[in-house]
Amino acid sequence: xxxxxxxxxxxxxxxxxxxxxxxxxxxxxxxxxxxxxxxxxxxxxxxxxxxxxxxxxxxxxxxxxxxxxxxxxxxxxxxxxxxxxxxxxxxxxxxxxxxxxxxxxxxxxxxxxxxxxxxxxxxxxxxxxxxxxxxxxxxxxxxxxxxxxxxxxxxxxxxxxxxxxxxxxxxxxxxxxxxxxxxxxxxxxxxxxxxxxxxxxxxxxxxxxxxxxxxxxxxxxxxxxxxxxxxxxxxxxxxxxxxxxxxxxxxxxxxxxxxxxxxxxxxxxxxxxxxxxxxxxxxxxxxxxxxxxxxxxxxxxxxxxxxxxxxxxxxxxxxxxxxxxxxxxxxxxxxxxxxxxxxxxxxxxxxxxxxxxxxxxxxxxxxxxxxxxxxxxxxxxxxxxxxxxxxxxxxxxxxxxxxxxxxxxxxxxxxxxxxxxxxxxxxxxxxxxxxxxxxxxxxxxxxxxxxxxxxxxxxxxxxxxxxxxxxxx
Amino acid sequence: xxxxxxxxxxxxxxxxxxxxxxxxxxxxxxxxxxxxxxxxxxxxxxxxxxxxxxxxxxxxxxxxxxxxxxxxxxxxxxxxxxxxxxxxxxxxxxxxxxxxxxxxxxxxxxxxxxxxxxxxxxxxxxxxxxxxxxxxxxxxxxxxxxxxxxxxxxxxxxxxxxxxxxxxxxxxxxxxxxxxxxxxx
Numbered sequence: 103x104x105x106x107x108x109x110x111x112x113x114x115x116x117x118x119x120x121x122x123x124x125x126x127x128x129x130x131x132x133x134x135x136x137x138x139x140x141x142x143x144x145x146x147x148x149x150x151x152x153x154x155x156x157x158x159x160x161x162x163x164x165x166x167x168x169x170x171x172x173x174x175x176x177x178x179x180x181x182x183x184x185x186x187x188x189x190x191x192x193x194x195x196x197x198x199x200x201x202x203x204x205x206x207x208x209x210x211x212x213x214x215x216x217x218x219x220x221x222x223x224x225x226x227x228x229x230x231x232x233x234x235x236x237x238x239x240x241x242x243x244x245x246x247x248x249x250x251x252x253x254x255x256x257x258x259x260x261x262x263x264x265x266x267x268x269x270x271x272x273x274x275x276x277x278x279x280x281x282x283x284x285x286x287x288x289x290x291x292x293x294x295x296x297x298x299x300x301x302x303x304x305x306x307x308x309x310x311x312x313x314x315x316x317x318x319x320x321x322x323x324x325x326x327x328x329x330x331x332x333x334x335x336x337x338x339x340x341x342x343x344x345x346x347x348x349x350x351x352x353x354x355x356x357x358x359x360x361x362x363x364x365x366x367x368x369x370x371x372x373x374x375x376x377x378x379x380x381x382x383x384x385x386x387x388x389x390x391x392x393x394x395x396x397x398x399x400x401x402x403x404x405x406x407x408x409x410x411x412x413x414x415x416x417x418x419x420x421x422x423x424x425x426x427x428x429x430x431x432x433x434x435x436x437x438x439x440x441x442x443x444x445x446x447x448x449x450x451x452x453x454x455x456x457x458x459x460x461x462x463x464x465x466x467x468x469x470x471x472x473x474x475x476x477x478x479x480x481x482x483x484x485x486x487x488x489x490x491x492x493x494x495x496x497x498x499x500x501x502x503x504x505x506x507x508x509x510x511x512x513x514x515x516x517x518x519x520x521x522x523x524x525x526x527x528x529x530x531x532x533x534x535x536x537x538x539x540x541x542x543x544x545x546x547x548x549x550x551x552x553x554x555x556x557x558x559x560x561x562x563x564x565x566x567x568x569x570x571x572x573x574x575x
Numbered sequence: 576x577x578x579x580x581x582x583x584x585x586x587x588x589x590x591x592x593x594x595x596x597x598x599x600x601x602x603x604x605x606x607x608x609x610x611x612x613x614x615x616x617x618x619x620x621x622x623x624x625x626x627x628x629x630x631x632x633x634x635x636x637x638x639x640x641x642x643x644x645x646x647x648x649x650x651x652x653x654x655x656x657x658x659x660x661x662x663x664x665x666x667x668x669x670x671x672x673x674x675x676x677x678x679x680x681x682x683x684x685x686x687x688x689x690x691x692x693x694x695x696x697x698x699x700x701x702x703x704x705x706x707x708x709x710x711x712x713x714x715x716x717x718x719x720x721x722x723x724x725x726x727x728x729x730x731x732x733x734x735x736x737x738x739x740x741x742x743x744x745x746x747x748x749x750x751x752x753x754x755x756x757x758x759x760x
Contacts, residue, residue, distance in 0.1 A: 132725035136725065277682040280686040284690040291693050291696075306724055
């Protein structure tokens with residue numbers, strides 16, 4: 103991925119990848135990791151990579167498209183979208199589930215891999231947590247835009263009002279309100295707690311007074327006291343422990359939106375685990391889609407190494423197989439249940455008007471990712487990147503297929519319909535993609551995108567391999 | 576010779592600070608300071624160092640207990656809110672289901688528990704650490720900028736009954752400190 107346009111190439115040589123066994127390149131000490139990671143933020147804007155500018159400007163263009171789409175939606179109402187009875191849930195829920203799923207890998211990397219003491223998470227956890235936050239922000243937009251009167255979104259929360267009306271807490275849609283808002287809040291807390299010591303490092307290494315002031319405010323006066331660290335580590339461990347069941351519950355509740363209804367193809371008990379696995383699958387795909395260009399643009403190959411990419415590819419392969427199992431069980435029980443609506447639904451998925459989405463989905467989510475079994479493929483970063491994009495598309499198609507095929511062909515032929523997304527559907531969707539990418543571009547410029555203090559711990563462990571082993575046991 | 580601090584001098588000194596290059600040296604110095612009877616001190620490191628807080632005499636970490644209480648309160652709040660909403664405030668018969676349909680309240684109860692516990696983890700950690708605190712005397716030592724980057728510090732505070740400026744500085748030098756400083760208050 104090394105390119106001659108790399109802006110650092112005239113000052114410093116391209117730093118090589120240390121290979122599949124290392125999570126950190128050679129020759130690092132406590133000060134150099136601070137310099138390298140903080141240096142990305144402190145690079146003067148004239149030396150920012152040209153690709154960063156191109157990416158940020160294109161993303162900003164799509165943010166404007168999103169604003170335009172929202173304006174049209176607010177002005178005309180949701181009639182500008184392709185949704186109508188019987189397909190009341192179109193792109194809004196498809197994109198909501200897709201974005202939430204992408205967010206889940208961030209929590210998985212930061213919380214579950216932390217509890218499992220997987221040291222390769224260290225240099226990608228900060229970035230994935232940011233990805234979670236931005237993905238949840240995009241996800242949260244869709245149900246609100248779908249309300250028709252988005253300015254009344256606060257009606258979703260129980261609050262004392264003059265009509266003395268309360269939301270219906272027996273409905274999975276209300277559970278979603280609590281699940282997603284809790285998930286967004288806890289992800290923000292987890293991310294910020296992880297950032298505090300690094301913000302202090304940024305404060306103390308900032309070249310300009312205004313940067314010192316901003317980072318000084320954000321770091322809350324962190325001074326690295328041993329007693330503070332002790333409470334900090336306990337709080338971080340507990341947050342990881344709380345986030346782990348949270349992430350499973352969030353996608354379970356999202357799947358309940360479907361599973362608790364009686365629509366053929368939705369009313370199945372396999373939905374919660376299969377949705378969670380799909381979420382992690384698409385999230386790891388998104389992590390790979392983002393970190394592969396990041397490490398090349400900012401010359402971070404010795405911090406985000408082949409080991410990280412290979413480990414993430416393996417997780418993708420594993421969760422992809424769980425998803426494949428989910429698909430096959432859906433098909434099996436559609437036949438084995440003997441329920442004619444279920445079996446018709448599945449037959450319709452494979453041969454009906456939306457059959458192309460089904461077969462594309464099988465190609466993207468099941469067939470192509472099997473290439474990751476080969477070590478040669480996993481070590482070819484370009485191919486891994488392409489597969490990660492294919493999986494992102496596949497997981498989007500999965501949600502499209504679940505929502506659209508079931509709603510267009512339910513029990514009675516007289517209530518069948520067709521769903522065709524309009525240009526404003528596409529504008530809103532691509533607009534959130536631009537919004538997400540712009541936030542990622544800004545994050546990489548403004549905050550340390552790799553956890554500096556955790557990389558310092560890796561430096562320490564590498565200089566004391568025996569002690570590190572004991573600590574881990 | 577050792578010299579007793581007079582009352583007028585007391586508030587001008589926060590403590591004596593030693594600088595080290597590695598966490599091992601800091602751990603060792605912390606151990607020696609504790610063995611020598613110093614109790615009011617703090618160690619500073621750019622990353623968590625296993626066992627450092629215990630070495631200088633910190634025992635009771637109450638974060639977990641606070642989080643437990645936060646989680647219990649959250650669960651009670653969530654469940655109580657739903658019960659009150661559906662049974663008391665807006666008792667509305669939907670499809671003949673019982674008003675108190677508690678199994679349907681579990682997901683929200685669970686989410687409230689996680690939310691309250693997580694916020695308690697953040698707030699209790701910051702509150703017990705006394706953060707946010709933009710000013711602290713240790714920042715008066717110029718080299719302390721490196722405490723968040725690559726250096727390790729031990730600060731014995733002047734409020735310690737055993738603290739005598741000269742003695743304590745000499746003690747810190749003897750622990751192998753790279754540099755020793757008086758911390759102005």
